[in-house]
Amino acid sequence: MTSLSPGSATSSPPLGHGDPAGPDSLAGVHDHDGAHGGHTSGHPDHRLFGLGMFLVADGMTFAGFFAAYLTFRAVNPLPSGSSYELELLLPSINTVLLLVSSVTFHRAGSALKAGDGARSRRWLLISAALGLTFLAAQLKEYFSLPFGLTDNLFASTFYAITGFHGLHVSLGALMILIVWWQSRPGGSVNRDNPFPLEATELYWHFVDGIWVVLYGLLYLL
Amino acid sequence: MTLTLPPQAGPAPTLQPTGWLRYFSFSVDHKVIGLQYLVCGFLFYLVGGALAGAIRTELLTPISDFLPRETYNEVLTLHGTVMIFLWIVPVVNGAFGNYLIPFYVGARDMAFPRLNAVAFWLIPPAGLLLIGSYFIAGAGASQSGWTAYPPLSLTTPATGQVIWILSVLLLGGSSIFGGINFIATVLKMRRPGLGLMQLPMYCWAMLGTSILVVLSTPVLAGTLVLLSFDIIAHTGFFNPALGGNAVVYQHLFWFYSHPAVYIMVLPAFGLVSEILPVHARKPLFGYTTMVYSILAIVFLGLIVWAHHMFTSGTPPWMRLFFTIATSFIAVPTGIKFFNWLATLWGGKLSLNSAMLFACAFIVNFVFGGITGVALAQVPFDIHVHDTYFVVGHFHYIVYGGTVFVIFSAVYHWYPKFTGRLLNEPLGQAHFWLTFVGFNLCFAPQHWLGLNGMPRRVAEYDPQFTWMNQLSSAGALLMAISTLPFLVNVLVSAFRGEVAGDNPWNALTPEWLTSSPPPVENWKGEAPLVTHPYGYGSAPDAIDLKATSGRDLWSSGRS
Amino acid sequence: MLIPAPVLSLIIGMVLVLSGLWIGQNVNLLPVDASSNAPVYDELFKVLFSIGAILFLGIVGLLVFSLVRFRRRPGELGDGIALEGNLPLEIVWTAIPAIVVLFVGIYSYDIYERMGGMVPLNDHAVHAMQHEAHGGEGGAAMAAMAGGGIESDERIWGGITPASADALTVDVTAMQFAFIFRYPDSEIISGELHVPAGRPVALRMKANDVIHAFWVPQFRLKQDVIPGQPTLLSFTPTRPGSYPIICAELCGPYHGGMRTTVVVEEPENFQAWVSKNSPNPPPAPVTPVVAAAAAISPLQS
Numbered sequence A: 001m002t003s004l005s006p007g008s009a010t011s012s013p014p015l016g017h018g019d020p021a022g023p024d025s026l027a028g029v030h031d032h033d034g035a036h037g038g039h040t041s042g043h044p045d046h047r048l049f050g051l052g053m054f055l056v057a058d059g060m061t062f063a064g065f066f067a068a069y070l071t072f073r074a075v076n077p078l079p080s081g082s083s084y085e086l087e088l089l090l091p092s093i094n095t096v097l098l099l100v101s102s103v104t105f106h107r108a109g110s111a112l113k114a115g116d117g118a119r120s121r122r123w124l125l126i127s128a129a130l131g132l133t134f135l136a137a138q139l140k141e142y143f144s145l146p147f148g149l150t151d152n153l154f155a156s157t158f159y160a161i162t163g164f165h166g167l168h169v170s171l172g173a174l175m176i177l178i179v180w181w182q183s184r185p186g187g188s189v190n191r192d193n194p195f196p197l198e199a200t201e202l203y204w205h206f207v208d209g210i211w212v213v214l215y216g217l218l219y220l221l
Numbered sequence B: 001m002t003l004t005l006p007p008q009a010g011p012a013p014t015l016q017p018t019g020w021l022r023y024f025s026f027s028v029d030h031k032v033i034g035l036q037y038l039v040c041g042f043l044f045y046l047v048g049g050a051l052a053g054a055i056r057t058e059l060l061t062p063i064s065d066f067l068p069r070e071t072y073n074e075v076l077t078l079h080g081t082v083m084i085f086l087w088i089v090p091v092v093n094g095a096f097g098n099y100l101i102p103f104y105v106g107a108r109d110m111a112f113p114r115l116n117a118v119a120f121w122l123i124p125p126a127g128l129l130l131i132g133s134y135f136i137a138g139a140g141a142s143q144s145g146w147t148a149y150p151p152l153s154l155t156t157p158a159t160g161q162v163i164w165i166l167s168v169l170l171l172g173g174s175s176i177f178g179g180i181n182f183i184a185t186v187l188k189m190r191r192p193g194l195g196l197m198q199l200p201m202y203c204w205a206m207l208g209t210s211i212l213v214v215l216s217t218p219v220l221a222g223t224l225v226l227l228s229f230d231i232i233a234h235t236g237f238f239n240p241a242l243g244g245n246a247v248v249y250q251h252l253f254w255f256y257s258h259p260a261v262y263i264m265v266l267p268a269f270g271l272v273s274e275i276l277p278v279h280a281r282k283p284l285f286g287y288t289t290m291v292y293s294i295l296a297i298v299f300l301g302l303i304v305w306a307h308h309m310f311t312s313g314t315p316p317w318m319r320l321f322f323t324i325a326t327s328f329i330a331v332p333t334g335i336k337f338f339n340w341l342a343t344l345w346g347g348k349l350s351l352n353s354a355m356l357f358a359c360a361f362i363v364n365f366v367f368g369g370i371t372g373v374a375l376a377q378v379p380f381d382i383h384v385h386d387t388y389f390v391v392g393h394f395h396y397i398v399y400g401g402t403v404f405v406i407f408s409a410v411y412h413w414y415p416k417f418t419g420r421l422l423n424e425p426l427g428q429a430h431f432w433l434t435f436v437g438f439n440l441c442f443a444p445q446h447w448l449g450l451n452g453m454p455r456r457v458a459e460y461d462p463q464f465t466w467m468n469q470l471s472s473a474g475a476l477l478m479a480i481s482t483l484p485f486l487v488n489v490l491v492s493a494f495r496g497e498v499a500g501d502n503p504w505n506a507l508t509p510e511w512l513t514s515s516p517p518p519v520e521n522w523k524g525e526a527p528l529v530t531h532p533y534g535y536g537s538a539p540d541a542i543d544l545k546a547t548s549g550r551d552l553w554s555s556g557r558s
Numbered sequence C: 001m002l003i004p005a006p007v008l009s010l011i012i013g014m015v016l017v018l019s020g021l022w023i024g025q026n027v028n029l030l031p032v033d034a035s036s037n038a039p040v041y042d043e044l045f046k047v048l049f050s051i052g053a054i055l056f057l058g059i060v061g062l063l064v065f066s067l068v069r070f071r072r073r074p075g076e077l078g079d080g081i082a083l084e085g086n087l088p089l090e091i092v093w094t095a096i097p098a099i100v101v102l103f104v105g106i107y108s109y110d111i112y113e114r115m116g117g118m119v120p121l122n123d124h125a126v127h128a129m130q131h132e133a134h135g136g137e138g139g140a141a142m143a144a145m146a147g148g149g150i151e152s153d154e155r156i157w158g159g160i161t162p163a164s165a166d167a168l169t170v171d172v173t174a175m176q177f178a179f180i181f182r183y184p185d186s187e188i189i190s191g192e193l194h195v196p197a198g199r200p201v202a203l204r205m206k207a208n209d210v211i212h213a214f215w216v217p218q219f220r221l222k223q224d225v226i227p228g229q230p231t232l233l234s235f236t237p238t239r240p241g242s243y244p245i246i247c248a249e250l251c252g253p254y255h256g257g258m259r260t261t262v263v264v265e266e267p268e269n270f271q272a273w274v275s276k277n278s279p280n281p282p283p284a285p286v287t288p289v290v291a292a293a294a295a296i297s298p299l300q301s
């Protein structure tokens, strides 16, 4: 997607900073078009805003799932004898893991902005590790649960929601690793082009936030 | 505020195809994408119309003779899905939104041009997938209506249903990408000096629509994913036989699909607000209230979904709440209609095709809106829910409203797209055929519904034969009315009268450039139009300061 | 000059309102009414129709008038008047629809209440009905409840229930593609619904496979029949005759053929139908059921 020469990726003429056609790159893939390097242009970069919108949309998907879950809970009692208690220990540890990873990611961001690439990369790696640990723990929980996907309504909803969230975490962890690679010395992500890191950070905070709600609704309620 | 521009280099060499080929390419030019949406949507309209033709042919007789019963259900499902997701939504949002919004905000492209192209290119494969499912031997297309209520959608042939889900997911994704893009463009890409309350009304309409898209479409996506789990993995979310709850699906579905009706009509409202002032030579009446009524419709649109479920065993308080909330949508909508009437009042109206279609829209929509408010009353709805009364209601709105506006918009903006005018007598013929055919087709359906004809049936009580034949005759007229339009659009592209840059003497920014516009929209700086509807004032009083596009503006015909 | 001579507009307005009212009262678009809530419904319909006609005719009249009066005549080049807004006018046309919909909403709420739609639908409602049945003269209803297919503590999900004690209860089962009616007190199972005129009927509806809907246009009533969620529909038939029962929810290929008949009969004919079709005639000792049945149809010989 970035193989086109500068100026050809968008049909807008190379108007320099007068060019209002901001680049688009929701997936967090950075943009090679030198013309759009956020800091050189006086125009704000709209990609984070776009990502924010996308996360609103994504959040609504979760909201729909949560609403369905709450309704099921309220009006569709499980057949007697088939209610399951969820273990709280692992998910609680997981909550802590994710929350901590948000903090570490924030550190990575600040470090990058402060120009300390090496420190930023260290924090990135820690965040990714926390995310992967979360996934591993989630998988362990899946395998130790006494019910399967189709056992009953509760089980199906539980797997659907946690699975959808797990997908988000996996994608996030992948993105962190990509950003980690890109921010190597000489890589494309640095103090002057922090967008991929910022985008991933925003996304990661979002995924954490969703988890907190999820944890509250599915495990605690 | 003016921009200081570095000296302009000529257009950089580009890998994008030029000429007509670019309409088949992954172009990132918003104007090309807009026309791609428009033409692609129109092709799907012909498909959906042919399916409607099959429906009306089947309903000529009270017995199921023209189509097998399963096929009838496939046809009506495809008709509804194609018309909504592949014709109305992409055209009224994608086509005109992409073409016009960058002009209106004074930008050279959308905020995310590549995302924009991706959004468009999701549509043809999704559409072909959907229509293709009809031809799968042994399985066929989905048979459960465009609403796909479980448990029916869990028991009809799975292949068709899963393809339907896949297709709608792709189209929903396209819609969300488009919505994000419109929000970012309207809010973030405005030319310096251009205030929000100076934007042409269509921008507000698209902003409101896109908010609805971003908030509600994902819920549909999630719901359809759950539905596909029920079909493929045999989970029981919506399957009562497995302990699930079929009504929850309806809530989630309508949480999207009610806002979807405003996604289909708000942009049309915006387009009408652009078209009427130009041909009435008057400012849009009540700009501020128009803006607030759009926002009110957006808000109310999100909290009325259960009016589709009055017979679904919802608790009484819920019916009460949704009745009241739904009825109140008539208030902001009414404001818009009265403002349009006031815009016409005292104008100098050119009764051309664009104007006729726009005014017929008012007639049809008010009719459909009034039946809508009646439907919102629970006791009324309990009788006519799932009958032809509802079919009549929504065709008055989607066809009589939105499709009429699309035609009006094509007559209005065709000179901008091509630099040539459409033929006016052919346009008038198109209009009258459509208007008569439309009313003949859908007005009788209200009576049918009141008197006992349910919807989605291939066979009906013989006492309704006559009325149904009347309705089918209307449908035939509508099909015929497509001909003058097609001829007009195709022939005028080559032979039409040359329009000049601004044949209507309009003030909105898309007309302040050449027709068709250059790739970068304006040769020079984007004009700053702070009074997009400044008609009727003395020319020197019209505030067009810094209108550098003005020299391009040939004062055209009257 | 936006508003023409006030007197003129007043006259036009009055003509409009009167013709709207006339249309609402005199144009009949509905089938015969055969249940006690049908006339109530028709009342609402007339009101809605009148309001709709007034609004529609008024708006279309205004539009057509503008199109004719303000059309551009050949040779005319100028613009219209530069009128950007008018606050009092905006307030007027915000207030009028608001008042209209508020009125319509409250009125239809009242109608719905009279139809019995606002009765809270949960197990308590059913219990309450049973208690009334115990106390009152509706022994038949009590017996009917006891023998019902829906246990009394089962949750009822929705529908229309005028809480009436002496209702004739019928269990309805909907399946692809038929309705089956079971009369718990006489054990009749039938594909056709027979009900006596003048006596409330309570349908307790269950679906076996997919969602169906029970609709009798002449009763102006419809209720979805949802698998897993029993629903209730009560009504009082008034006009003897045969009316169609139509499945109104897409339920598969034969959805259009899923219809049957409801026969509203004079009470004595109904009683005759019951005794003719009952598989096990009521046992000899006088049970409350028979006593009650006799009590409500005194004309029976």
Ligand code: HEA
Pocket (backbone or CB within 6 Å): B147, B260, B261, B262, B264, B265, B307, B308, B326, B327, B329, B330, B331, B333, B334, B335, B337, B365, B366, B367, B368, B369, B370, B371, B372, B373, B374, B375, B376, B377, B381, B384, B385, B386, B390, B393, B394, B397, B398, B401, B402, C055, C059, C096, C097, C098, C100, C101
């Ligand atoms: C573009 C699409 C569109 C739009 C804009 C609307 C607009 C409205 N719709 Fe419609 N509707 C559909 C498309 C649309 N609808 C579809 C597709 C279905 C069927 C879905 C299916 O089951 O397949 C449906 C079904 C539907 C139902 C469910 C019927 C049923 O299945 O039983 C209801 C019930 O409340 C309803 C109500 C309304 C109302 C109150 C409005 C209001 O927004 C209308 C407001 C407008 C006006 C009222 C006119 C202008 C106002 C004035 C001039 C002011 C004065 C007026 C008064 C005071 C009354 N609609």
Ligand code: HEA
Pocket (backbone or CB within 6 Å): B045, B046, B047, B048, B049, B050, B052, B053, B054, B055, B056, B076, B077, B079, B080, B081, B083, B084, B088, B144, B145, B146, B147, B391, B395, B398, B399, B403, B441, B455, B456, B457, B458, B475, B476, B478, B479, B480, B482
């Ligand atoms: C959103 C837009 C939209 C539009 C524009 C239309 C347009 C039309 N619709 Fe559609 N309709 C829906 C949306 C729409 N519909 C939906 C959502 C449903 C509900 C589906 C469901 O229940 O799930 C529905 C259902 C529906 C039904 C009810 C089916 C049933 O319940 O059994 C009927 C019946 O008359 C009908 C008729 C028509 C007709 C005659 C047109 C005409 O206006 C079409 C006119 C156009 C043409 C005719 C095309 C041009 C001509 C040609 C391509 C030549 C070939 C054609 C012929 C030879 C006839 N529609």
Ligand code: CUA
Pocket (backbone or CB within 6 Å): C175, C176, C177, C211, C212, C213, C247, C248, C249, C250, C251, C252, C254, C255, C256, C258
């Ligand atoms: Cu049963 Cu339709």
Ligand SMILES: [Cu+2]
Pocket (backbone or CB within 6 Å): B257, B258, B261, B304, B305, B307, B308
């Ligand atoms: Cu709706």
